[in-house]
Amino acid sequence: MARELEIVRPDDWHLHLRDGAILKAVLPFTSKTFGRAIIMPNLSPPITSVKDALMYKDRISAACPDNHSFKPLMTIYLTESTDLMDIADGFSQNYISAVKLYPAGATTNSSHGINDFKKLYKVFEKMEEIGCPLCVHGEVVDPQVDIFDREHVFIDKILDPIMRTFPNLKVVLEHITTQEAVSYVKTSKENIAATITTHHLVINRNFILAAGIKPHYYCLPVAKREKHRIALLKAAASGSSSFFLGTDSAPHFDTHKESACGCAGCFTAPNTMSILAELFEQEGSLEKLEYFTSINGANFYNLPLNSERIKLIKETDPIEFPNKVFTGEGVITVFDPGFPVSWSVKSI
């Protein structure tokens, strides 16, 4: 059985870093191990212009430990009044790597997002022309639609019509949670890909709701039935170029999670690679881990692979991770996969 695995340094294609004290406290967990990350723009207020994105990038760079070589890949938050020339200029100058679409009200700080997708058709046309990826939070917000159905209804009612109108638009369907999303991406052309989070490969909805409510497993899209988790795991471990890691690591203070109306998000930055190695090993697919974490995403974004490598080492005993991170302004709980994890990560 493999005890060591050397892979190209991974990237995180969907990451929340927040700002201020949280940014400073959480960034080193990512920048230590990952070469690059697509940075989500849902700050409050959101990052809606290239100028805002560049200022945010400077704050991220300032918060990065000097001995980490990490490159934040910036995004802007699409609103119904986004200037398409700002996207075109920012993308052509490599200031932004993608644009993020939040349906209004779908998740944390999404109130400035989109109500009427038709209003974006000129923007989509431009993005299709220039090859700028659209990262999509794929859930409808219609209160009539059951929360467990919101992703597959979004694919049928919103995404598919967009793709029929803009067949070459580059789309990343973010943090997929259903077997319907896996099949949609698998049967689409290669301009549609999906990110999968670490936590959705570990938990199903019982983790959140059975034997007491567990707010630290609550995220959006919410975890679904076990058959969906298995479909996600098979897709990730297949090595298929359409699926890659986007952790959606989303830190919130415990006071905001452990609440009568708790925030959505799992904080997986500290232990993601160790958990993934454990899962891929259990699947008998350790040799596919590098495709999922280090190759497929870079290829989709037309970026070179990272030149550095990391080593994953299977220790004889399970590793201890901190279960809390202290930011000075509040405490953040680290995602607990619920099983022992013995793979440690070393930069080489």
Ligand code: DOR
């Ligand atoms: O669980 C989530 N948390 N899902 C999202 O889409 C947003 C994220 C956050 O920003 O907290």
Ligand code: ZN
């Ligand atoms: Zn997210």
